[in-house]
Amino acid sequence: MNIVRFEKVCKEYMLGAEHIQALKDIDLQIKEGEFLAIAGPSGSGKSTLLNLIGCIDIPSSGKIYINNVDTSGQTPDQLSALRARTIGFIFQTFNLFSVLSAEENVEYPLLQFKELSVAQRRERVTKFLDIVGLSKFGRHRPNQLSGGQRQRVAIARALATHPSVILADEPTANLDHKTGDGILQLMKAINEDNGTTFVFSTHDAKVMAMAGRLVRIEDGQLIHENAVMHA
Ligand SMILES: Nc1ncnc2c1ncn2[C@@H]1O[C@H](COP(=O)(O)OP(=O)(O)OP(=O)(O)O)[C@@H](O)[C@H]1O
Numbered sequence: 080m081n082i083v084r085f086e087k088v089c090k091e092y093m094l095g096a097e098h099i100q101a102l103k104d105i106d107l108q109i110k111e112g113e114f115l116a117i118a119g120p121s122g123s124g125k126s127t128l129l130n131l132i133g134c135i136d137i138p139s140s141g142k143i144y145i146n147n148v149d150t151s152g153q154t155p156d157q158l159s160a161l162r163a164r165t166i167g168f169i170f171q172t173f174n175l176f177s178v179l180s181a182e183e184n185v186e187y188p189l190l191q192f193k194e195l196s197v198a199q200r201r202e203r204v205t206k207f208l209d210i211v212g213l214s215k216f217g218r219h220r221p222n223q224l225s226g227g228q229r230q231r232v233a234i235a236r237a238l239a240t241h242p243s244v245i246l247a248d249e250p251t252a253n254l255d256h257k258t259g260d261g262i263l264q265l266m267k268a269i270n271e272d273n274g275t276t277f278v279f280s281t282h283d284a285k286v287m288a289m290a291g292r293l294v295r296i297e298d299g300q301l302i303h304e305n306a307v308m309h310a
Pocket residue numbers: 092093094099100101119120121122123124125126127128282
């Protein structure tokens with residue numbers, strides 16, 4: 080099943096009087112269970128594309144379907160509910176709450192799901208901190224964790240809501256090579272073990288090489304796609 084479908088999607092920004100065409104006629108389909116990299120140089124449109132998939136932003140024209148739901152017909156409230164239930168986010172700067180412990184950071188997005196009991200929330204927190212290898216660090220605050228550990232907390236937080244797809248905007252950009260490698264390996268293992276769909280942007284060739292599928296973007300256009308044989 081397609082989790083994401085873009086049909087002739089364009090995104091324009093106005094910068095003063097200047098018209099910036101950030102994305103042009105993007106046609107893209109992302110299937111359940113993919114481990115997909117979006118690669119391209121700085122300014123090519125990777126973040127814009129991820130923001131549109133994540134319903135953080137809306138297209139100037141074209142259609143975006145998430146789980147076969149046409150997002151163009153949705154109100155801002157409906158879009159934010161769709162986002163909360165369907166999309167997990169991982170950021171290059173981790174974006175954890177510094178005053179909350181690792182456990183509390185993972186629990187935070189679950190607080191809006193009124194159908195979950197306290198026990199069910201705790202169960203998910205324990206499960207996903209375990210999956211990312213941080214069972215012993217639940218009480219630590221972000222400033223008591225390394226960069227790689229912080230990104231692992233962010234991955235657990237993204238997984239906790241059981242999203243259809245996890246979007247990661249340059250998830251290794253602020254990590255040294257070895258730590259970044261570990262984060263990618265972890266995402267890949269979660270993809271293989273649980274079938275979680277990941278879409279991540281990168282301009283790092285080593286990160287691209289780990290993708291199941293690579294989508295290249297340049298000047299706001301998809302230039303070619305290929306399956307990565309050794310992934
Ligand atoms: N809010 C905005 N207002 C105006 N222009 C924008 C805005 N956001 C992005 N752009 C422009 O759209 C284009 C694509 O930007 P985008 O951030 O998607 O690129 P990127 O590939 O993610 O770059 P990087 O790798 O440097 O993060 C760029 O020309 C950028 O300057």
